[in-house]
Amino acid sequence: MKKQKLLRRVVFFIMAALATMLLAGCENYIVLNPKGPVAETQYRLIIISIILCLVVVIPVLAMLVYVVWRYRDKPGNKAPYTPEWVDSKTLEIVWWGIPIVIIAILGFFTVRDTFALAKPQDPETKPLTIQVTSLDWKWLFQYPEQGIATVNYIEIPTGVPVQFVVTSDAPMNSFWIPQLGGQTYTMPGMAMGLSLKANEPGEYFGSGANFTGEGFAHMQFKVVAKSQAEFDKWVQSVKQTAPALTKDGYKELAKPGISDKQFYSSFPPELFKEIVDKNGGQYYKQHEHHMKMNQNTNHGDMNHDANQHMEHGANQHEMSGMKADK
Amino acid sequence: MLENIKNFASQFFVTGDPLIYGADVSIVLTTLAIVFVLTYFKKWGWLWREWLTTVDHKKIGIMYIIASLLMLFRGGVDALLMRIQLAFPNMPFLHSEHYNEIFTTHGTIMILFMAMPFMFGLFNIVVPLQIGARDVAYPFLNAVSFWLFFLGAMLFNISFVIGGSADAGWLSYPPLSENQFSPGPGQNFYIWGIQISGIGSLATGINFIVTILKMRAPGMKLMDMPLFTWSVMASCIMIIFAFPVLTVTLALLFIDRFAGAHFFTIDGGGNPMMYINLIWIWGHPEVYIVVLPAFGIFSEIVSTFSRKPIFGYTSMVFAMMIISVLGYFTWVHHFFTMGAGANVNAFFAVTTMAIAIPTGVKVFNWLFTMFRGRIRMEQPMLWTIAFIPCFLIGGATGVMLAVAPADYQYHNSYFLIAHFHQVLIGGVVFAYVAGLIYWWPKMFGFKLNDRLGKWAFWFWNIGFYVCFMPQYALGFMGMTRRLYTYGNWDLGWAPLNLLSTIGAFLMGIGFIFQAWQIIYSIKHGERDVTGDPWDGRTLEWSIPSPAPHYNFAVIPHAAGKDVWWRMKEEMKQGKAKQEKPKLEPIHMPKNSGIPFVMAVFWFIAGFGFTFAPTDITFGETKLTFVWISMAVIGLLGVGLCMLARSFQYDTDYYIPVDEVKRTEASLGRVV
Amino acid sequence: MSQQEAHGSTKAYIIGFILSIVLTIIPLVLVLNHMMSRTALFVTIMVMAVLQFAVQLFFFMHIREGEKPRYNVMALVLGIVFVVTIVAGSIWIMTFNSQVQFA
Amino acid sequence: MAQAVSHHEHHHHEDHESLKVLGFWIFLVTDCLLFGTLFATYAVLYTHANPGQTGKELFEVPVFVAETFILLTSSFTSGLATLAMHKGKLKSLIGWLIVTALLGLAFVGLEIDEFIKLAHEGATISASAFLSAFFTLVGTHGLHVSIGLIWMVAIMIQLGRYGINEVTKRKVTIIGLYWHFLDVVWIFLFTVVYLLGVM
Ligand code: HEA
Ligand code: HEA
Numbered sequence A: 001m002k003k004q005k006l007l008r009r010v011v012f013f014i015m016a017a018l019a020t021m022l023l024a025g026c027e028n029y030i031v032l033n034p035k036g037p038v039a040e041t042q043y044r045l046i047i048i049s050i051i052l053c054l055v056v057v058i059p060v061l062a063m064l065v066y067v068v069w070r071y072r073d074k075p076g077n078k079a080p081y082t083p084e085w086v087d088s089k090t091l092e093i094v095w096w097g098i099p100i101v102i103i104a105i106l107g108f109f110t111v112r113d114t115f116a117l118a119k120p121q122d123p124e125t126k127p128l129t130i131q132v133t134s135l136d137w138k139w140l141f142q143y144p145e146q147g148i149a150t151v152n153y154i155e156i157p158t159g160v161p162v163q164f165v166v167t168s169d170a171p172m173n174s175f176w177i178p179q180l181g182g183q184t185y186t187m188p189g190m191a192m193g194l195s196l197k198a199n200e201p202g203e204y205f206g207s208g209a210n211f212t213g214e215g216f217a218h219m220q221f222k223v224v225a226k227s228q229a230e231f232d233k234w235v236q237s238v239k240q241t242a243p244a245l246t247k248d249g250y251k252e253l254a255k256p257g258i259s260d261k262q263f264y265s266s267f268p269p270e271l272f273k274e275i276v277d278k279n280g281g282q283y284y285k286q287h288e289h290h291m292k293m294n295q296n297t298n299h300g301d302m303n304h305d306a307n308q309h310m311e312h313g314a315n316q317h318e319m320s321g322m323k324a325d326k
Numbered sequence B: 001m002l003e004n005i006k007n008f009a010s011q012f013f014v015t016g017d018p019l020i021y022g023a024d025v026s027i028v029l030t031t032l033a034i035v036f037v038l039t040y041f042k043k044w045g046w047l048w049r050e051w052l053t054t055v056d057h058k059k060i061g062i063m064y065i066i067a068s069l070l071m072l073f074r075g076g077v078d079a080l081l082m083r084i085q086l087a088f089p090n091m092p093f094l095h096s097e098h099y100n101e102i103f104t105t106h107g108t109i110m111i112l113f114m115a116m117p118f119m120f121g122l123f124n125i126v127v128p129l130q131i132g133a134r135d136v137a138y139p140f141l142n143a144v145s146f147w148l149f150f151l152g153a154m155l156f157n158i159s160f161v162i163g164g165s166a167d168a169g170w171l172s173y174p175p176l177s178e179n180q181f182s183p184g185p186g187q188n189f190y191i192w193g194i195q196i197s198g199i200g201s202l203a204t205g206i207n208f209i210v211t212i213l214k215m216r217a218p219g220m221k222l223m224d225m226p227l228f229t230w231s232v233m234a235s236c237i238m239i240i241f242a243f244p245v246l247t248v249t250l251a252l253l254f255i256d257r258f259a260g261a262h263f264f265t266i267d268g269g270g271n272p273m274m275y276i277n278l279i280w281i282w283g284h285p286e287v288y289i290v291v292l293p294a295f296g297i298f299s300e301i302v303s304t305f306s307r308k309p310i311f312g313y314t315s316m317v318f319a320m321m322i323i324s325v326l327g328y329f330t331w332v333h334h335f336f337t338m339g340a341g342a343n344v345n346a347f348f349a350v351t352t353m354a355i356a357i358p359t360g361v362k363v364f365n366w367l368f369t370m371f372r373g374r375i376r377m378e379q380p381m382l383w384t385i386a387f388i389p390c391f392l393i394g395g396a397t398g399v400m401l402a403v404a405p406a407d408y409q410y411h412n413s414y415f416l417i418a419h420f421h422q423v424l425i426g427g428v429v430f431a432y433v434a435g436l437i438y439w440w441p442k443m444f445g446f447k448l449n450d451r452l453g454k455w456a457f458w459f460w461n462i463g464f465y466v467c468f469m470p471q472y473a474l475g476f477m478g479m480t481r482r483l484y485t486y487g488n489w490d491l492g493w494a495p496l497n498l499l500s501t502i503g504a505f506l507m508g509i510g511f512i513f514q515a516w517q518i519i520y521s522i523k524h525g526e527r528d529v530t531g532d533p534w535d536g537r538t539l540e541w542s543i544p545s546p547a548p549h550y551n552f553a554v555i556p557h558a559a560g561k562d563v564w565w566r567m568k569e570e571m572k573q574g575k576a577k578q579e580k581p582k583l584e585p586i587h588m589p590k591n592s593g594i595p596f597v598m599a600v601f602w603f604i605a606g607f608g609f610t611f612a613p614t615d616i617t618f619g620e621t622k623l624t625f626v627w628i629s630m631a632v633i634g635l636l637g638v639g640l641c642m643l644a645r646s647f648q649y650d651t652d653y654y655i656p657v658d659e660v661k662r663t664e665a666s667l668g669r670v671v
Numbered sequence C: 001m002s003q004q005e006a007h008g009s010t011k012a013y014i015i016g017f018i019l020s021i022v023l024t025i026i027p028l029v030l031v032l033n034h035m036m037s038r039t040a041l042f043v044t045i046m047v048m049a050v051l052q053f054a055v056q057l058f059f060f061m062h063i064r065e066g067e068k069p070r071y072n073v074m075a076l077v078l079g080i081v082f083v084v085t086i087v088a089g090s091i092w093i094m095t096f097n098s099q100v101q102f103a
Numbered sequence D: 001m002a003q004a005v006s007h008h009e010h011h012h013h014e015d016h017e018s019l020k021v022l023g024f025w026i027f028l029v030t031d032c033l034l035f036g037t038l039f040a041t042y043a044v045l046y047t048h049a050n051p052g053q054t055g056k057e058l059f060e061v062p063v064f065v066a067e068t069f070i071l072l073t074s075s076f077t078s079g080l081a082t083l084a085m086h087k088g089k090l091k092s093l094i095g096w097l098i099v100t101a102l103l104g105l106a107f108v109g110l111e112i113d114e115f116i117k118l119a120h121e122g123a124t125i126s127a128s129a130f131l132s133a134f135f136t137l138v139g140t141h142g143l144h145v146s147i148g149l150i151w152m153v154a155i156m157i158q159l160g161r162y163g164i165n166e167v168t169k170r171k172v173t174i175i176g177l178y179w180h181f182l183d184v185v186w187i188f189l190f191t192v193v194y195l196l197g198v199m
């Protein structure tokens, strides 16, 4: 039929266009172009899962084409027709079995890496800590050890593990730098950790990945990785040239609105802890003792406990010590 | 005074956008036109008697489907608007707020007001016919369900012109959806629209479980049931266990907004993450709720059009039951990145992947049903054959998402968007369309046009791949969802987005073909005089098309699988003993206006509650009191309707034998 | 009469009532007098609650009766499984803390 | 013929009524899920209380103990009502239902009183997450009981009008189930909210 030929041609054309577009500009596929150990682990998992899926998908597709072609209902089709054949123990065992095996393999890798990534990147090296706060609609980054702060811009030394401590002073967002590693939610009242590392110098794209309202699309930021020396120089220059972030300055910054890159030579030292506390941080205490119903009813005590832990968490110089007791 | 009215109107109605004014005008015009037509042709009584008060499952099913097709249109227009914006991100086409409203309504409408009612429509039309019943277990409740859905959906939809729509995403995560960040009625419309229709869904779940367990024709064992009926069972099991959670979750969010409680706020000790946890306890089962019946539909179609019984029936049933229970244990995969710990993530990653096992079994069984069969490429079969590769790939990307650490890179990116559209469109939409075409003759007595249907099919299919394959690539390029513009980095997203938009429009053309197909076929459709146009296998094909309102003049004895097919075989071999069955008066439920009235009261209550937490004023006076009274009146009305029903004892009647005889004769059957 | 038997007897109701009273008083006394360690107490009173649930089911709601197959029992069992999943699952998932942690 | 129809009808009715009981059971299971979700929320949020406003400080032992015994007794009396019904004793059926409803009313009254007192102490639903969860969980149960009361009255009127027949029998059975179910829920409230609260 003519129409079908036309259709087929259209399909072909579209497929070809698709293929060229997909393949053009490979460096744009940032998720598939990892620059840090976390992203690399995740990349490996992605590849493993793709392969394992293809192991099923391709044969099934091939089978589908074959079956549909072979057994189509046209006069004179000599293929066998067995309307009574409705069951086969062996076959069924085979196709309960195949997915089970594949899922077992994939499950193994998944579990292994889930636990692996839950541990910090090389624990021997002292990490650089950056406190991340997602605001409406911008990112605030504080460098507690260096005493500087930035907005929508991060600079890090290469080869050094970076301990991001993330929270939010606005609706929940998600902190994502695809080339360094996957994201984590920034949640009000919580300070969650994300340990990343850049293997080589470069500029990496970062963004918020969880919708927070009107200005969400503008919550992108740049991550620049350079050598330790250059990083130190940058810190110095920020310290010397940039203004200080005051409490009032923070209030101003936290108001809804979008923002450009900004730099601050200092910030109120307790700011991060205050943000976490103000948004309910004091309520989330339970660490070691899990939240079993029988364990805590003494609420007065509990709050005290929580505050203590928050202080502990906020005391950034103890970060590595804290990890040890985790 | 005038000033006050103006002021009120500007708070109450959505203003300031040509799009909205256009919608206002078209809504008013459409309403007027409908009122005029009904009045002119004196159809009000007919509408009331035949439709608004009906408890006939087939009519209710038809109303469900009409409503859901309208919602598909609305959701589709939303989608096209989004795609236009994304193709030209720097064009001031949609502002951020609009875009946010649109994806929120798109997602909500497509899943809750398109997929769910479409599914219920098919349940209603098919299940009683397939199991040889005269109606569902609770016909009255069935009507209640429908009207709750319908008025819930309407409540949600009017937010477009009154008050403003929700804009916090289709699952409205707090704290964004709390008063602090989303004041105004939009979120309340969302809550009440879904809440009201959700109660209806829950009732439908109960209704069909009891129907299937208790109303089967004599002889039909559970393991003889057609697979569609089984899939309805599996889906309803998930409904009754998942929807109460939704009810509670939305209620808690509303209590936060209305009474200043602190469930999910960031102050007062509220825990927004708990909402995320709860909503997914419902949300994940929800996607299986809509896909399980899709599996059922494909099972029916594959077997009919391959002229072979379904391969591995027992496995198919077990696979569905496993999915329906296991589907309840995977919800955390939607928030792996919340950081609940390696134990939690590992556990839920594995349970999620495990779903691939029973699903895979189904795929293989479909393939082997076709294997050594005789495949007729009729419309329903085409959609089925297109479904398999589409769902296969969509499912495989789902398995990729389930790899928890890798999900840290996919989460909330376009990779995810592509995954779920692939399973939702390739799985759910394709299935429902296939089912609609397949059972259309049973509903209306004529077939849908083949040529137009095939055009629609090709446009949908090609459009689908063109639209969503590039989105996987966009995900790998770091494009996150819910962006109305790309921001200031050029990461090469533009060409793929443009391509994707083109694909969306191809699907749109497909939809136009479908609309055309229906209209054309109403005029020129091929009449189905046999009642069995596809050479079917199950009981629904044994009765005339369209089915008489009592369905079966005589309830058949239905032992074994594929009953109708075997009856036909026997007839062919002349073995069937044509002993005339004795007709008896048929017991049927009476129509009732209560479901409709009750749903209207729910609507009133929902509307009142929607505006109660807002501070809309009339001059100096806050209107809160007015809204609350409205809510109270609505709830009282609902209560009174229930009481009124409780006091009704005369709720059913008998169709005399003569009338049955007459009806059967007019449908060309001798009894 | 057999019909009466099928719906329980006055005696059964009274036994059920007494059991439920006893099962209420025991945990109450235990709690008010802090008779055990917290964990033991917690476990004990939960067990009492479950036993009471069983009493209501068997003595009052006649769960054992009714035509077979007992779909209502199956639904109930599945429902309880899911309730436990929701409660235990939520507690487990929400246990994560505000401290820096690696996840 | 007429005879055949009436026989048929009778049969049909019985079927129909047992059908409704099964549906109601399933409804109760969904209600279990509803309460389960509220319990889960309570369990996650109950430590999020303001100092001085914890269960230990707010709950009054005599009040919730009284509530518990009242509800337990009403569950028993509603059982007696069902029993009377199966014996065909209309009067005692209605009598026991009245007793049950009065007990239910007393329960609801106590609970409202409790809530008002709490509110006066500043412990309102908007005071903290713990109190939000508390009021919602306990209040939902109270709402269920209140609805049950109205419904029970409606059934009593119907019993007065039509006596004991297949339909009213089914209705009494169903409200009995409902009432026992609410008792079960209360037992868990009593244990998880109140006992653990004061522990
Ligand atoms: C009908 C709807 C539907 C269906 C059927 C599915 C099916 C599946 N989904 Fe999907 N999903 C959604 C709708 C659906 N999903 C939606 C709407 C969202 C996003 C919501 C939002 O955030 O807004 C989502 C999100 C989503 C996520 C969250 C991602 C994130 O937010 O980061 C995950 C993660 O695990 C996931 C996984 C899966 C899996 C494993 C399946 C499996 O059931 C698939 C199983 C099927 C197959 C695998 C194919 C056939 C099998 C074989 C032939 C056997 C052999 C195969 C292998 C061994 C690979 N889905
Ligand atoms: C069953 C569910 C379902 C279905 C069928 C669809 C169908 C489609 N969806 Fe949707 N989608 C969701 C469920 C669904 N979607 C959900 C749950 C979300 C998440 C929402 C959220 O983030 O909160 C989402 C989000 C979503 C996004 C992401 C938005 C974002 O994050 O920024 C996009 C973008 O491309 C999209 C596109 C489409 C397209 C092109 C279709 C097409 O299939 C539509 C086909 C088109 C038609 C049927 C149109 C018919 C109309 C005409 C032909 C009339 C033409 C007239 C005029 C233009 C005036 N969808």
Ligand SMILES: [Cu+2]
Binding pocket: B283, B284, B287, B331, B333, B334
């Ligand atoms: Cu899911």
